[in-house]
Amino acid sequence: MRHLFTFSLAACLGASVLPPPAQAQDFPTRPIRIIANQSPGGISDIFIRAVGEELHKRWGQPVVVENRPGGRENIGVRACQDSKPDGYTVCILYSDALVYNPHLFKKLPFDINGVQPMTNLFYILQTMVVSADLKVKTLDELVALSKAKPGTLNYTTPVYAAVAMMTRLEKEKGADWVRVPFKGGGDAVTSILSGTTQITIVGEGNLTSHIRAGKMTPVAMVNNIRSQNFPDVPTLAESGYDGPPSKASFGLFAPKGVSRTIIDKYVAEVGKIINDPDFAAKNLKARSLVPAISTPEAYAKELEKDRAEAAQVVKNAGLEVQ
Amino acid sequence: MTASPDGEHVGRRMILRRDHIAGGAFAVASALVLIMSGDLPFGTLASPGAGMMPKLLLVLLIGFGAILIVRAGGSPPLAEIEWNDIRHAATVIGLSAVATAVYTIIGFVLSMSLLMFVLLYFVERRMLWRAAVVSVGVTVGSYLLFNTLLKSPLPPMPFWF
């Protein structure tokens, strides 16, 4: 026992004082770990596993995805920040965790600057749909209907910006609806089909087949990006709403301190993967995700701007700070 | 649950019984949690606050605990509960706690093989080489299985991967 212990202790110490073997030029020389702040099966989880397969093919090193869900996405960010900045751990994070959570939590369990943005990856196309039974086609008609039949409409959404919009429409145009808590895209669809909820604003991937089957009517694109599947649906801005749109992006991050060479290598390679037409068709377009590769600087700036807007959204939507 | 025969006989006098302790523990614990939840808003019936259900539930639990105490007469005396396994339980939970504390620091393989080795060699007094082979073999095997084949990572050692 004592021998074993001494041996492992020695091995432990010996190894920890060795210089880091990898140089930025021949990166990577060992397997890569990607932290995702969603559970297995989540949007970003499915996506990043596909990217991981591609990276494995191109770089010759296996990629393991480690799911760190929970704590309102905060745990994943904290796990990212706490990992070793040697480039062998990168993270795919939902931007809301960095954009909205600083406004929503009094005690944030991570430091906003503890992770460095590498590149945006994709936006989730958020679509506002109403039950086809309502027979409305535009946002204005919907507002009018809610006034004509008060107390009959409720909506559900996970998108803070959409809550702010709906609240503003209530205040400014006298719309009448009630927000019910969001419990997942599947539930949102079910409750529209069964008539318990009339309006929902969720990722378009949930809705495509039901819109095509004529059960739901798309009213507006909440990201202010037109949809490829339903090109006739106007954006929020085109519907006359000037508030901040939903961003809902997923980006690639690294713990602070990763060398610039390695970051550039990731951004270039992941960019190539996402811009590959076959990959994009399967993993992004089919799932109503909009590719959005950028640069570390541009993405950092975008997040900064979104964070400023988020303060306004949180106030307008009347969200409670924890 | 079933009162032992002599338990019934001794039971006439005021003896500390199993359910006195159990009911008391639940009631006290619930009361403590109730005090802790003072800042949760109770709300009104029409619009319940976050604290309504937990508080109602806690009051119910205190009530249940009280009922248990009142009806404790049928339960066996506290002294009849055998605690001969407590050493084992304390050893196992203590060692597991130590292993958990260092789990993410020194990694899965080291922490778990040490835990198994200590349990096998020191607690169960198995042969040294067997204990060592089993503990190291099983943990390294599981590590490889989960990390490479199943791609669901276990905490690595600090100096390896």
Added chain:
Amino acid sequence: METTIDSLLLGFSVAFQPGILLYAFLGCLTGTMVGMLTGIGPLAGISILLPVTFGLDATRAIVMLAGIYYGSQYGGSTTSILMRIPGEAASVMTCIDGYAMAQKGRAGAALCIAAVGSFIAGTFGVIVLTVVAPPLGQFALSFGPPEYTALLILGLVFLAYMSSTSLIRTLLMAGVGLMIGCIGIDVMTGHFRYAFDIPELGDGIGIVPVAVGLFGLGEILSTPSHTVTAKVTSPRLAELLPNRKEWRDSAMPIARGTVLGFIVGIVPGSAHIISSFLSYALEKRVSKHPEEFGKGAIAGVAGPESANNAASTGAFVPMLALGIPTGPVTAVLMAALLIHGVPPGPTLVNDHPDVFWGFIASMYVGNLMLLALNLPMVSVFVNVLRIPYSYLYPLIIMFCIIGVYEVNHSIVDVWIMLIMGLVGYLLRKFDFDPAPLVLGRAAGHIGDHFYDEAQGLARQARRGRVGRSLIALRRGPDAVTPRAIRGLRAWCGNHNLAEIGGVCPVGHTSDFVCLPV
């Protein structure tokens, strides 16, 4: 009817292509493995293997991925019976009588009955799926919050039958379970409850650490190795199999569990996890020997295991008929279809009959494969019990730790498991049964399902418009239920749920699932 048979024949012609058969087999094999290994549930198993299917066509991919899903339900009973570790909430009931049977030397019989029950339930589910999926889909839609309330109340009424201890003890346990469910954010008001600024507690305590701690670790703590008398058994094959009495005793439980599980499984949402609890309570209620439950009654294995499997097949109904995922697993399967260029939804059966019917037919084949795969493995698995206990229990502790850690890669979950192990040890000393506690924890999630309406209704009520609520109008006499809902809503819901899946906090992204955040 004729068209159904024609279509099914088309399906079989697809399913029997050697390529498809191979992938069905691979899926079933992986699924069995995933089910047996604690920590990697079907959800993680499918997600991890999804990229592997990118090179395949849609039929092969979905056949293989679905094989993982229902295959894992077969494997799930193994650790419950042999080691008393519930891999997921649905296996908790199997731990009780399955493990008791194993201690009496009937592990082989328990494993066999679990496999056969799963086979019957799975096959029955597929037959119903083949014949009446579309109307059943509509039934699933009509299952709204009032019906959930009814289901929840049914579950609570059944509580009394679940445990062998007195009613007051059962209620205490259920209450504690509900209290544990209160930890974390309250969806309705957004308040954190009992989270103590620990971010991991923000989304609540999962079912897996609670169940594994109470059952798996709790058992080990109260079983010192010197108390275990080594049974040197070398059972012959005939002794492994259930005897005639055991077959007879499990026939009806399998039948009841199958029907019950299928109905509960159709319901969108997370109700399916209580299918095994309901089945266990039902069997105990109708049994002529309810006192045997908890001490190795085979009906207590047969019923819940069948219910569990029927529920997982039933979950395909809303997905195939309506394009609605019932939980995270079906949601990932839908995402897989999308990635392969086949949009799931009501039009699937017309647009891609080969995928649809090939998938259905492969489930008939897959269930047969699983039976053929699992029965011979029984004789391998019972050998686990021949490992001396002093070697076995350190192994079990390791599996408990892996199993709990791997769900969220969270060390806090492991701590919770250890605490629950200690609690389980004390509960046993004071003669409490932990099963109702787990049910209480699980019921908290079902409570979530009436959150949304409850919230809307409550606000509308405040505006004096409760009668105008669409639900109230639509359901007429049921309009009273909103009040019940409102009362019950605070049955604590919060959201974590890698284990059963499903609820997302506001601010969460939305694809099909609420990714158990």
